[in-house]
Amino acid sequence: MFELSAFDDIPGTTVFTAERSRQGYQLNQFCMSLMKAENRDRFHADERAYLDEWSMTEEQKQAVIDRDFSRMLSLGGNVYFLSKIFASDGLSYVQAVSTMTDLTVDEYQAMMLAGGRSIDGWRSVSERP
């Protein structure tokens, strides 16, 4: 039997397991609701009030308000669902995804144009400083 803990060795990576899916269920379903224009409008008009309609944890709600995508990942968010938040903000994947790294958007874009992030040093947490 494969041990899920083996994923912990991959640095800077959150694998969306069944456990995370349970933890993030309300957060991710909230994100799905933003696929409807009327819900996007209500959310942007009063984020706090819209979030209070969902039985999300306070931490999850605050992470959404802060647009802290790294925090949302750690609280059970999945990026395909979180994309509904940044798409509704008018951000591209590159713009939003770069905020989860230690690079600015411009640095991140330059890295992608130069061939992307090299895997050297990023295969295992044992390779990280």
Next chain:
Amino acid sequence: MARITAGLTTSHVPAMGMAVDLGKTEEDYWRPVFAGYEWTKKWADAEPPDVVILVYNDHASAFSLEMIPTFALGCADSFRPADEGYGPRPVPVVQGHPELAAHLAESLILDEFDLTLMNELDVDHGLTVPLSMVYGQPEAWPTKVIPLAVNVVQYPPPTGRRCFNLGRAIRRAVESYPEDLSVQVWGTGGMSHQIQGARAGLINAEFDGAFLDQIVSDPEALALLPHIDYLREAGSEGIEMVMWLVMRGALGDRVEELHRFYHVPASNTAVGHLVVTPKEG
């Protein structure tokens, strides 16, 4: 008798679809990406199949976390482009082939692949971007399409071997369909990319190159690659490449590689593309 005439794989990066929709394909950033599909466009216009079985993943568009089918087969007459949060793509409605889809469902389930059957399904960029890359912007898509959605969002997706064996079963199912149809199987997604976490932006051209070689020459061995190797080497979203193995299983033991293209980047992703045909004997 229906037969599988070709296989195709391609990335399905949403920004590639936007480049088509917004008329940006001639811009410096996009020109090299679309140049890699020029050969394919000519080939595709010359020999449109009757049906494409299009293997793709939904990206939280048709499927939320309420239901997570591992394999879902589109059995409807037609499939609308999904509204992914910024309005549906301005592309034609996808016409299905419900008769062949019903035959596939029966054959595959009796062959012990327990599919979910979809009589309503909106299709997102995972399915429509490959059509745009191959057929451009026609009034109507020149082929019918049977969507086959694979879960790669919540761990675990199906194994590579399961995908490869499903492809083999699709070949048997197609070959037992009495009508004379030309059927292509497309595997989409990939190649290396990671769009989350501190490691976002990962690209592994060495892994991708080896994957392109091996899916042509030795797919049976490639099918044994464990999930963690995809996640570690090709990034958390590189796992989409298991879907390419459905295509390869459907093409038979040996294939001829007609076209190959690889380019970095499109948005956060390495673009990979293959066209293959079955080789007899």
